[in-house]
Amino acid sequence: IAKCFIRLPKFTTCFSRDALLQFTSSLVKLSDAVSFEPMTSANTTYLRRTSSETSHRDSIDTEMQQPSIGGKLMNFAGRAFGGGQQQTPNTSLRKLASVGTTQLSKSYSEDFRETTCMHLASMKMSTPSAVIRKLPLPLLLLVVVAEANMYRFSIIEESVAVHFCELVAKSPDEEVRSFAMEALIRFMPSSLSKSDIGRKFGNRPVMIPDGESPNDNPLGVAPIDSIEGYEDNDEPEKQLSSDGGPENELQVLKILCRTIQRTDQVDTAETGLKALHVVLEGSVHSLSGGDLVTIVRTLSLLSGYIGSQNNEASSIDRSSKPWANVSAHSFQTFKLIFDEYLESLPDSSETADTETRVAMIDCCVAFGRSQHDVNTALTATGMLWSLADRDSSSETLDIVLSNLALLSSDSRPELRNCSVNTLFSCVVGLGERFTESQWKRSLNDTIFGVMKQISSGINGAEDTGVAEDTSKDRYKVAVHHTRNSASKQWAATQVLAVRGLERVLRQYFLRLLSTASSASQSSGVSQQPWLIATWKEILAISLDCSKLVDGRETLDVRMVGVELIVLCAQLSCKAGIVAAGTTARVGTNMEVVGGALRSVRTPTRDKKNETSTPTLPVDDALRHQLFELAFATMDGFRQHLEGNGAESSNDNSGTDSLLTQVLTKVMGELAKLYECCKHDEMSPGVCVLQLDIVIENDDGYESRFLYLLQVIANNAKDDSSSRYLNQVQKGVMSLLQNMASNSSLRAFKALTTTSGDYMFVRSNDNEGESFELEAAKVVASAFDSDNLSDEAKVTVMCSVLSHYLKIYGSDKDVMPSDSAERKTSEARYDIVTKVIDSGCHAAANIDATADDKAILDSIWERIVTVVTSLILPPAASRYDGYAHHSKSILDIVAIVLTHLPYRKYASAEPMLEQGANRAVEVAFECIEDVNKPDAAEGAVHVFLACFMGLCQKMPTCS
Numbered sequence: 001i002a003k004c005f006i007r008l009p010k011f012t013t014c015f016s017r018d019a020l021l022q023f024t025s026s027l028v029k030l031s032d033a034v035s036f037e038p039m040t041s042a043n044t045t046y047l048r049r050t051s052s053e054t055s056h057r058d059s060i061d062t063e064m065q066q067p068s069i070g071g072k073l074m075n076f077a078g079r080a081f082g083g084g085q086q087q088t089p090n091t092s093l094r095k096l097a098s099v100g101t102t103q104l105s106k107s108y109s110e111d112f113r114e115t116t117c118m119h120l121a122s123m124k125m126s127t128p129s130a131v132i133r134k135l136p137l138p139l140l141l142l143v144v145v146a147e148a149n150m151y152r153f154s155i156i157e158e159s160v161a162v163h164f165c166e167l168v169a170k171s172p173d174e175e176v177r178s179f180a181m182e183a184l185i186r187f188m189p190s191s192l193s194k195s196d197i198g199r200k201f202g203n204r205p206v207m208i209p210d211g212e213s214p215n216d217n218p219l220g221v222a223p224i225d226s227i228e229g230y231e232d233n234d235e236p237e238k239q240l241s242s243d244g245g246p247e248n249e250l251q252v253l254k255i256l257c258r259t260i261q262r263t264d265q266v267d268t269a270e271t272g273l274k275a276l277h278v279v280l281e282g283s284v285h286s287l288s289g290g291d292l293v294t295i296v297r298t299l300s301l302l303s304g305y306i307g308s309q310n311n312e313a314s315s316i317d318r319s320s321k322p323w324a325n326v327s328a329h330s331f332q333t334f335k336l337i338f339d340e341y342l343e344s345l346p347d348s349s350e351t352a353d354t355e356t357r358v359a360m361i362d363c364c365v366a367f368g369r370s371q372h373d374v375n376t377a378l379t380a381t382g383m384l385w386s387l388a389d390r391d392s393s394s395e396t397l398d399i400v401l402s403n404l405a406l407l408s409s410d411s412r413p414e415l416r417n418c419s420v421n422t423l424f425s426c427v428v429g430l431g432e433r434f435t436e437s438q439w440k441r442s443l444n445d446t447i448f449g450v451m452k453q454i455s456s457g458i459n460g461a462e463d464t465g466v467a468e469d470t471s472k473d474r475y476k477v478a479v480h481h482t483r484n485s486a487s488k489q490w491a492a493t494q495v496l497a498v499r500g501l502e503r504v505l506r507q508y509f510l511r512l513l514s515t516a517s518s519a520s521q522s523s524g525v526s527q528q529p530w531l532i533a534t535w536k537e538i539l540a541i542s543l544d545c546s547k548l549v550d551g552r553e554t555l556d557v558r559m560v561g562v563e564l565i566v567l568c569a570q571l572s573c574k575a576g577i578v579a580a581g582t583t584a585r586v587g588t589n590m591e592v593v594g595g596a597l598r599s600v601r602t603p604t605r606d607k608k609n610e611t612s613t614p615t616l617p618v619d620d621a622l623r624h625q626l627f628e629l630a631f632a633t634m635d636g637f638r639q640h641l642e643g644n645g646a647e648s649s650n651d652n653s654g655t656d657s658l659l660t661q662v663l664t665k666v667m668g669e670l671a672k673l674y675e676c677c678k679h680d681e682m683s684p685g686v687c688v689l690q691l692d693i694v695i696e697n698d699d700g701y702e703s704r705f706l707y708l709l710q711v712i713a714n715n716a717k718d719d720s721s722s723r724y725l726n727q728v729q730k731g732v733m734s735l736l737q738n739m740a741s742n743s744s745l746r747a748f749k750a751l752t753t754t755s756g757d758y759m760f761v762r763s764n765d766n767e768g769e770s771f772e773l774e775a776a777k778v779v780a781s782a783f784d785s786d787n788l789s790d791e792a793k794v795t796v797m798c799s800v801l802s803h804y805l806k807i808y809g810s811d812k813d814v815m816p817s818d819s820a821e822r823k824t825s826e827a828r829y830d831i832v833t834k835v836i837d838s839g840c841h842a843a844a845n846i847d848a849t850a851d852d853k854a855i856l857d858s859i860w861e862r863i864v865t866v867v868t869s870l871i872l873p874p875a876a877s878r879y880d881g882y883a884h885h886s887k888s889i890l891d892i893v894a895i896v897l898t899h900l901p902y903r904k905y906a907s908a909e910p911m912l913e914q915g916a917n918r919a920v921e922v923a924f925e926c927i928e929d930v931n932k933p934d935a936a937e938g939a940v941h942v943f944l945a946c947f948m949g950l951c952q953k954m955p956t957c958s
Helices: 002-014 017-034 052-064 069-081 089-102 108-122 137-148 150-155 157-170 174-192 196-201 251-262 266-286 289-301 321-344 354-369 374-390 394-407 413-433 436-460 486-523 530-546 552-572 620-644 658-677 701-716 727-741 745-759 771-782 790-808 830-849 854-871 875-899 902-928 933-953
Strands: 207-209 221-223 590-593 596-599
Touching: 002 108, 002 137, 002 207, 002 221, 017 137, 017 150, 017 157, 108 137, 137 150, 137 157, 137 174, 150 157, 157 174, 157 251, 157 266, 174 251, 174 266, 251 266, 251 289, 266 289, 266 321, 289 321, 289 354, 321 354, 321 374, 354 374, 354 394, 374 394, 374 413, 394 413, 394 436, 413 436, 413 486, 436 486, 436 530, 486 530, 486 552, 486 620, 530 552, 530 620, 552 620, 552 658, 620 701, 658 701, 658 727, 701 727, 701 745, 727 745, 727 771, 745 771, 745 790, 771 830, 790 830, 790 854, 830 854, 830 875, 854 875, 854 902, 875 902, 875 933, 902 933
Parallel strands: none
Antiparallel strands: 207 221, 590 596
């Protein structure tokens, strides 16, 4: 009986397909009856033997033991896929037969167990002999029978695999579970590929019963090749593929995956994952789409995300901490599959397997939403982008973007921010392939949906600090005070989202405009383009961000809000954002694989940015409508500033107030906007000669723009004790100077109105900077611009001189203001001298070519009147004027006489004559008064200037 049991596995190679399946099914039923009970020693007396035979077998056991099943897996992988040879049934069973004949035993069961230990040792299985001796006999017999029929394992694959997987999942003994899993690992290669014997014989027997001596050698066999004329009466063989059984159905793999899905044992799932990983390392490239989907869905369940579980696995909570290692191992396996999947994707995305693609995306999302490890979640999020970049079909892009939008609402700020960045990077990188419908969905559904989720997160976030880490982990992360509350973290996510929207608009505004225009024209129906509603929503989002006043945590949100408003105006203006020189470029044809960069698609010739060379058809009317909407939003921000007034800073850090920082950002963006619009929407137009700046404020863009600057300047005066201008005031001055240099009379009027008397009167406070004085200096410095027209220079000069006459003028036609009571010593002439110099030069240029001299004559009369007031000061202040300003008077007289046309000499003659006489009188008066030496010297200089002027320009005058 013992010899028969030893020869039985080899004898099964004589069975037909049906006989083998029935015999194996019987063994499975027997094993089911005994293998799920707690395991006991099969023969306690036998295990206690101390004979030499036992000692010899124990030494064999020591050589066969391995440290763990995980260590065996690598040895198995090397044998299965590294070129190692598999023993044929003939060799292994003959060896067992010879061993069995030399054993002396009291029980056929014990003899068979000992032989099985030797057999399993030859199979390189690591289960200890002490465990094998306790295993149920049907289970052991099932293993050796399956091993003997490895070449046609597909016949018994399903029944054997189901039984082993049931043992792995439900057996109460860890030894049984481990043995069953190792048996699955052993038989897995037979399910994935055929051996040489299997290719030769297929599913037919390789042995026949030995008929020569059936009594002397029961269950003996002989090779079929030695029996001449043997015919197999079985049914014809089905065509087998080179990779597996009929139709390449990998039953062991699928059953293993089902077992992993259903088990609630952490160690069982981890062991199964290791087995799966080892098998996939050598055969992932040969898996069919259905098998790949099965594996990927199994890994999704092990991610730890509850939403990925199906009905069968819904009762198993894999989000707890004990499952963390399982999740990590499953993600490693998924990365192995994912990289191979990307490499195998066809060039044409239409031929890609939809089910496999969806399974890959779902698995990435499951690991992204898993709470086990944030680094795994971040990596899975990046894998979504890689998948969309490789397979950019419409279906894939829609699924990837919608799932990235879902991840953008995660409670973890790290994953949330990563998802937002990945979403916009994906849109920017693949936007050139988008159709009109994709753009509409991406903006109106995906991006705006993310914005709404973030707003809901901000509104629902409690303004409490982030809970301190009280765990006993070795490494702890300190949270910066700017991110130590949920509301601050959501605000940071909102900043990333708005900046991402900016990236999309910078890169693809012209494409969006062209797409919307083409769609509106092709429809043939008079309806509003879809981009109008989208544009309004973008502006509404940006305005809401810019109006937040919830403290320092919203500062960045307010800044990106105003930046987006102005960016929309820049993009939609006629010249486009290229006029400001702020184009952006993004490239996404590389990814990191194994720590190195590699190309994910064929490199193409580098092209210039779309915004710099607009070649797409653009509807100018639609573009102007978008610009009007953007400018109206800027007006809304101005109204917000007017309604709220200046904000106060609650911190005592010495830094600028929150409003000042926001307005500083606004001024920087407005400067860029003016560069884009100064020749079109905000062009000052043609300037005509006038005796004063007479321009009424209207609803034009330039007037509204200056109104906004005025409101910003008023809100910037938050610290009256400051000695210097803040960044906002400097920005306003710089922008007004730029506008004035572009011949904007409105800007000059704003500057002269702001400066007031500071252009002619020296401030009593000599410490620090004055906003009014800086405005006066800007007027003078604007005259140095080559872009300022002569007409603008003359008009501004006349306006300045008119204001001067109101202060110091003695002309009867000009009524001096209250400031006329000021002392002449307080006057300053450095600014007005520069204005008169440039203005007179411009007036002379115009006079030389103009046919109509009427307006020019009035201008020259205004200049002569001003000079007259200089050299003929009021009697009460004449000494101070000569004492302190004689050099300035000499310079102005020389400038006017240099540019004065010949026909106006008659008007200048009485001015010079009276000035010389008055200077002589003052000089003689000062000689008698020894306390006024400076006035006497100044009077002499003025006399010489007037007399020399008369001699040079009017030598024949009386």
